[in-house]
Structures are given as structure tokens and as C-alpha cells.
Amino acid sequence: MKILSIGKTLHYNGLDITSIDTSTLSEHHDIEQYDYVIINGGDGTIRRVLKQLHGLGTLPTFILNPTGSFNVVAKIHRAPKIGDVLEMLAGGESPKTQKHHLFKMNDELFLFSAGNMGDLQHIFLSETLRFGWLKHGILKYVLAVIFLFPVHLIMTPFMLMSKTRFFIFTPLRFIRKFGSFYGEVQEIDIDLDNDYNMIELDGDIVNVKGRHLKIQKAGNVRVVTRA
Incomplete structure (x- = not known):
């Protein structure tokens, strides 16, 4: 072995x-x-x-x-x-x-999360806070939620209705689709406003070139579990 x-x-x-x-x-x-x-x-x-x-x-x-x-x-x-x-x-x-x-968004691979809604804003602010005693642990993410809560409260309903915004979170696959939120991925096509876009993928922020996003399944891997 x-x-x-x-x-x-x-x-x-x-x-x-x-x-x-x-x-x-x-x-x-x-x-x-x-x-x-x-x-x-x-x-x-x-x-x-x-x-x-x-x-x-x-x-x-x-x-x-x-x-x-x-x-x-x-x-x-x-x-x-x-x-x-x-x-x-x-x-x-x-x-x-x-x-x-596994899932693919154009040439990028992701495992459970992708989007350009509140998730993107949250990760961007959390990474900005990644220094000093906030560098490790989840406190930076908690602070980002607190700071962004008023913005999310106001903007989320509008983003859920937008054709150029989306958020995929497959652990909530029992919610197949709600507006621009997806809990399940079959095949999703999204056209954005710009040729260069920042997208959140599994907690990373990546730059994607091109207005069109094609999101689809990309096979699977085996992971050790205690379940």
C-alpha cells in the first residue's frame, strides 16, 4: 500500500x-x-x-x-x-x-459552493481580515457576517431575483432552486454583465474571463468517512 x-x-x-x-x-x-x-x-x-x-x-x-x-x-x-x-x-x-x-464552472472545479452574491462579499471581507490574531480560526468569518448583515438584509432579495447573480450550495440540495439560489446542480447556464468576474468557489475567490458560465457535474471522488 x-x-x-x-x-x-x-x-x-x-x-x-x-x-x-x-x-x-x-x-x-x-x-x-x-x-x-x-x-x-x-x-x-x-x-x-x-x-x-x-x-x-x-x-x-x-x-x-x-x-x-x-x-x-x-x-x-x-x-x-x-x-x-x-x-x-x-x-x-x-x-x-x-x-x-464534483462540479465544473467553465474550466474551474468546485466541490460544494460557487457564487457571486453575498458569499463573494463575505469571503472577500473575511480574507481582508485575515491578519494578526484574526489570521487563524473562524472569528474573521463571524465578524464579516456581522459587518455585512445590513447589506445582505437589503440586497439579498434583489440578488435572488437577478439573472446575473447566483449562489450554489450543494449541502442544501433539498432546496433544488429558489430564485438564483441552487441547492442542486444539473446543468446551469448563466450570462453575466462583464467579461471579467470575481466568483467565490469553496471559499476561494477566482477571476473568471468571459460573460457566459456553464456549470455542470464533473464526476466524483471517494473520500474516507466514519459514517
Whole structure:
């Protein structure tokens, strides 16, 4: 059994673990030889890693070691502690896994969230607050919610009616569609006002060139879970 750890050096007796930095992933061309890939980081790190690996013939099973502020993907799958997973693997046990569906917006990959509504404003302000004692933890996100609450209260109804605004949040898939909010992704086409647009993807802010957005399913990966 071969394991790749991305973003953190890990060792465990009885396991063959190769550790690399996230920035060197593009130079690692033999991902398919690994049985498991550990992603150390938050939702944005998971998205960026999977974007680089998406399209390979066969992807290994992913183990999440959440170290971000929200870790939504890890919460969705009730990701077990990394030590517990490594102990199982060292003992010859196979951990339980679940599928996680992936989505594409033009050339960008995302896992659960995309939009240019209040989510974009919230992430932008939260990242502005990412310094000093606010750098780590969720307090910066809480403060951003408080600061933006009056704006969201007034603007959200208008944005929900707009054809150029959208927010996708798949953990709320029981709400299939409400105005420009989507809890489920089948195939969505959106035309924007400008040729260059800032879009929030899984807590990252990306610049997208072009007015037309095509959003669709992009397969799935297997993630270790304790459920």
C-alpha cells in the first residue's frame, strides 16, 4: 500500500507514506500509483488539489486532514481523525468511504459552493481580515457576517431575483432552486454583465474571463468517512 500526503509531512509505523508540498504537486506525475492521498488543509486546498488531479484516468481514495477554518467537505463526510485512519490502514483494515460529487464552472472545479452574491462579499471581507490574531480560526468569518448583515438584509432579495447573480450550495440540495439560489446542480447556464468576474468557489475567490458560465457535474471522488 502506498500513501501520498499533500501539504504536511506524515509518518506512521508500518505505512509507506510519501510527503510533498502542495506547491510541488504539479511535478508529481505518478499519482495513480498511490492507494490513498491525504489532503492536509481546508476546503480551498482540497479544491485546488482536486483541480490539478481531475482528469487522471484513475484517482485514489482521498483522506481529509482538515486544518482550515470551516472544513465543510470534511464535515459533510464526517471525516475521522487522521491518526485513526492511519491506525486502521496500518492494521490492515479498509476505512469506509463515500462519494463526493464534483462540479465544473467553465474550466474551474468546485466541490460544494460557487457564487457571486453575498458569499463573494463575505469571503472577500473575511480574507481582508485575515491578519494578526484574526489570521487563524473562524472569528474573521463571524465578524464579516456581522459587518455585512445590513447589506445582505437589503440586497439579498434583489440578488435572488437577478439573472446575473447566483449562489450554489450543494449541502442544501433539498432546496433544488429558489430564485438564483441552487441547492442542486444539473446543468446551469448563466450570462453575466462583464467579461471579467470575481466568483467565490469553496471559499476561494477566482477571476473568471468571459460573460457566459456553464456549470455542470464533473464526476466524483471517494473520500474516507466514519459514517
